[in-house]
Amino acid sequence: MLLFFTFFAGTCTANAEKVSMEDMEDVLIAQFHPQISQSIRSVYHVRLPQFENAHIVSIEKAALPEPSEEMKPGIEYEITLKVTVLNVPRNANSLLITLSNSQSSGEFVVKQVKKG
DSSP states (O other), rough: HHHHHHHHHHHOOOOOOOOOHHHHHHHHHTTHHHHHHHHHHHHHSSSSSOOOEHHHHHHOOOOSOOOOOOOOOOEEEEEEEEEEEEEEESSEEEEEEEEESSTTTTTOOEEEEEEO
């Protein structure tokens, strides 16, 4: 993911004033597409998950413990997304998906999924 943002930042000719928060949210949510799709599959048991109206509900961050020889200092994020699931015939068709990068790989993984 870091590589994507480095590449994106390096090739973008627009200055920061032209980048909207909405665009940044869309880019971030696009990066979480695999986690969103897997969450929909696991909750609704659909083969081809479809969703819309994905948006970030909250971002929590915490500093990691003091660096050691094995670990560099960093920030742990917990991001909660809300998505509307399209291909399920139920009234409660939205999910709250919480992602975290607290594992040693630093990748965002699904921490919790709740029907919203």
